Amino acid sequence: MTQADVRGSIEVAGRTITRGEVEDFLYEEADILDAWNYDGWFALFEEGARYEVPTTDYRGWSLHAGGSFVDDDYDLIKARVKRLKSRKAHAENPHSRTHRLVSNVRLFPGEEDGTLRIRASFVVHRARDGQFDTYVGWYEHVVVPTDEGLKYRLRRTILGHEALPVGARLSFIL
Amino acid sequence: MPSEASERVAGPMLVEDWEQLTFRVNREAYRSPEIFARERVNIWLRTWLYLGHETEIPNANDFKVRTIAGRPLIFCRDADGEVRAWLNSCPHRGTVLCRENEGSQKRFQCFYHAWTFNNDGTVAAIPDDGAYEDVASLQQNMMLRSVPRLEIHEGYVFISFNPDVPPLLEHLGDAADYMTMIEQQHASGVTTLPGVQLYSVRGNWKLAVENAMDGYHFSPTHNTFVGYLRESGFAVTDDNQFAYNLGNGHSLLVLTGHGGRISMIWEPRFGEAEKVRTEEHRAEMVERLGEERAHYVADESHILFVFPNLLLFDIEGLSIRQLEPVAPGHTDVRAWQLVPREEDPESRALRMKTVVSFVGPGGLATPDDIEAYEAVQRGIEATKGAGDLDYSDMSRGMRDEVKGEQGRSIDEGAMRGFWREWEQVVDGGLEVTGTRPESFLEGRNVR
Numbered sequence: 001m002t003q004a005d006v007r008g009s010i011e012v013a014g015r016t017i018t019r020g021e022v023e024d025f026l027y028e029e030a031d032i033l034d035a036w037n038y039d040g041w042f043a044l045f046e047e048g049a050r051y052e053v054p055t056t057d058y059r060g061w062s063l064h065a066g067g068s069f070v071d072d073d074y075d076l077i078k079a080r081v082k083r084l085k086s087r088k089a090h091a092e093n094p095h096s097r098t099h100r101l102v103s104n105v106r107l108f109p110g111e112e113d114g115t116l117r118i119r120a121s122f123v124v125h126r127a128r129d130g131q132f133d134t135y136v137g138w139y140e141h142v143v144v145p146t147d148e149g150l151k152y153r154l155r156r157t158i159l160g161h162e163a164l165p166v167g168a169r170l171s172f173i174l
Numbered sequence: 175m176p177s178e179a180s181e182r183v184a185g186p187m188l189v190e191d192w193e194q195l196t197f198r199v200n201r202e203a204y205r206s207p208e209i210f211a212r213e214r215v216n217i218w219l220r221t222w223l224y225l226g227h228e229t230e231i232p233n234a235n236d237f238k239v240r241t242i243a244g245r246p247l248i249f250c251r252d253a254d255g256e257v258r259a260w261l262n263s264c265p266h267r268g269t270v271l272c273r274e275n276e277g278s279q280k281r282f283q284c285f286y287h288a289w290t291f292n293n294d295g296t297v298a299a300i301p302d303d304g305a306y307e308d309v310a311s312l313q314q315n316m317m318l319r320s321v322p323r324l325e326i327h328e329g330y331v332f333i334s335f336n337p338d339v340p341p342l343l344e345h346l347g348d349a350a351d352y353m354t355m356i357e358q359q360h361a362s363g364v365t366t367l368p369g370v371q372l373y374s375v376r377g378n379w380k381l382a383v384e385n386a387m388d389g390y391h392f393s394p395t396h397n398t399f400v401g402y403l404r405e406s407g408f409a410v411t412d413d414n415q416f417a418y419n420l421g422n423g424h425s426l427l428v429l430t431g432h433g434g435r436i437s438m439i440w441e442p443r444f445g446e447a448e449k450v451r452t453e454e455h456r457a458e459m460v461e462r463l464g465e466e467r468a469h470y471v472a473d474e475s476h477i478l479f480v481f482p483n484l485l486l487f488d489i490e491g492l493s494i495r496q497l498e499p500v501a502p503g504h505t506d507v508r509a510w511q512l513v514p515r516e517e518d519p520e521s522r523a524l525r526m527k528t529v530v531s532f533v534g535p536g537g538l539a540t541p542d543d544i545e546a547y548e549a550v551q552r553g554i555e556a557t558k559g560a561g562d563l564d565y566s567d568m569s570r571g572m573r574d575e576v577k578g579e580q581g582r583s584i585d586e587g588a589m590r591g592f593w594r595e596w597e598q599v600v601d602g603g604l605e606v607t608g609t610r611p612e613s614f615l616e617g618r619n620v621r
Contacts, residue, residue: 053536054369055369055370055371055372056372057275057276057368057369057370057372058369059368061368061369063523064519064522064523064526065367065368065369066367066368066369066511067367067368067369067370067371067509067510067511067526067530067534068369068526068530068536069371069530069534069535069536070530070536070537071526071527071530071531072527072531073527076527076531076538079402079405079531079538080538082398082401082402083398083399083401083402083538086397086398086401088397088398088401089398089542090395090542090545090546091541091542091544091545092541129548129552131376162275162372163372163373163374163506164371164372164373164374164535165374166374166375166376166504167374167375167376167548168373168374168535169373169375169535169536169540169541169544170535170536170541171535171541171542171544171545
């Protein structure tokens with residue numbers, strides 16, 4: 001598989017996508033999530049998109065050959081957003097404070113035409129209930145360039161932990 | 175100044191008053207290191223504990239490493255296919271023998287001095303053993319240390335650190351049949367899948383037990399999930415649903431109004447194709463199990479607690495949850511998906527998605543349960559040392575209990591059954607005012 005060229009750009013369906021554009025997309029999402037703008041977050045997905053978080057023992061099995069932490073189709077992403085906006089989502093009311101760092105961004109051609117695969121690392125810090133938790137891992141996203149910018153077809157978060165540490169439930173978006 | 179651990183725990187752990195109809199649990203039970211230490215000896219080192227499912231290690235030489243009751247273990251299938259549980263500690267100097275989490279191998283070698291053991295526990299090699307006087311007896315004495323007891327029911331592997339524990343089926347009692355009912359759902363049987371949810375909560379393990387046996391919390395705590403179900407065209411109800419004490423601390427919620435059951439009870443969010451498959455499978459069940467048994471296996475959701483560390487969620491789909499207490503305010507939780515061995519790929523995808531959407535730390539419901547245990551664990555600090563105020567109330571449904579009426583899933587009778595067993599085993603101290611009713615109902619025979 002070819003990686004982005006030295007200038008960090010890649011051709012997708014006749015368009016040139018630069019690493020800068022992808023980084024801006026990821027940084028913007030980090031701000032949206034840290035600001036608890038869940039409608040803004042949902043708008044980053046194309047219709048039919050998926051959001052997945054495999055379990056910490058994940059070893060590359062195909063979807064549904066193993067369990068996961070998050071296995072959301074588009075309707076469930078919508079339900080998750082609706083829930084997180086509700087005052088009755090007790091695990092996130094009051095909201096966690098999060099702070100996200102995104103780095104090591106790399107671009108690859110997607111398996112499907114017109115798509116782009118993004119690999120990036122993250123550190124998410126989360127403060128709540130007098131506790132401070134850290135989540136680390138990497139993203140394996142599939143995005144589609146559209147007239148309104150990049151959109152998720154698959155948003156995939158892979159944890160670097162051996163297990164979710166104490167207190168580190170995934171009640172917010174990782 | 176005495177340390178907190180050495181202070182005597184004040185007051186009885188349980189206070190039952192059958193005149194005032196109150197049942198109260200001393201909050202020290204959730205936070206006292208002394209009680210935690212007593213539980214470790216009286217419960218965790220004395221009774222049967224759920225170790226894992228046979229299907230986690232399907233082939234000869236497969237192994238998983240797992241800590242149970244604080245003890246690191248190797249759960250494996252030996253070269254002859256027999257299921258074993260070894261202490262994960264080299265008999266030589268105590269080093270952790272197997273430092274991989276899982277894998278497949280015939281031998282375990284300690285890296286420290288290269289002592290090597292076969293997975294049936296026998297010594298394979300002790301380097302330079304000529305330095306010992308009697309190699310044959312050395313090899314005999316240095317076999318891997320086995321957990322004293324291991325028995326299997328329907329694929330669920332249980333162990334006990336107590337060599338004199340009664341047989342597993344005696345311990346399981348009426349709970350055993352609910353495990354059989356899960357196995358009977360599909361002609362092909364069920365299997366666990368990889369992809370284990372491993373997470374920890376800042377709460378006492380008994381709060382996790384209470385939460386699972388507490389139908390009362392469902393509507394308020396899971397308000398957003400109930401809303402999601404309603405929008406998808408399924409109305410949730412708590413009417414005519416009951417809780418049962420099955421004896422030995424085991425308990426059961428029988429739920430018939432909480433949502434569909436994949437391949438058994440269809441609901442709109444499952445889609446039209448699944449409706450056809452559900453009808454076919456339901457007919458096959460009647461043929462295989464008979465009308466009445468098929469009804470109990472298919473038409474009811476069950477949440478089963480097997481004392482002290484196993485929860486089986488036989489709800490929209492199937493999931494196994496294991497509790498591992500680490501400290502009074504810290505519990506490790508492990509959850510496995512249990513699926514039919516043979517299943518239509520679309521049904522499988524639906525099953526996985528549906529179960530994960532509800533259950534687990536990334537679902538739409540479990541995070542609110544975790545929030546509840548953690549908020550209780552923090553909140554009870556407020557009444558520490560406050561005598562009579564330092565008790566939690568679990569009286570709901572006692573009014574019906576004295577009349578001999580079966581406790582509802584939205585009452586607290588299943589929790590009372592758990593706490594009674596806990597108090598007896600831990601010897602926590604019990605104060606009873608008035609007379610416990612004869613009517614206290616146990617068991618439920620659907621065989």
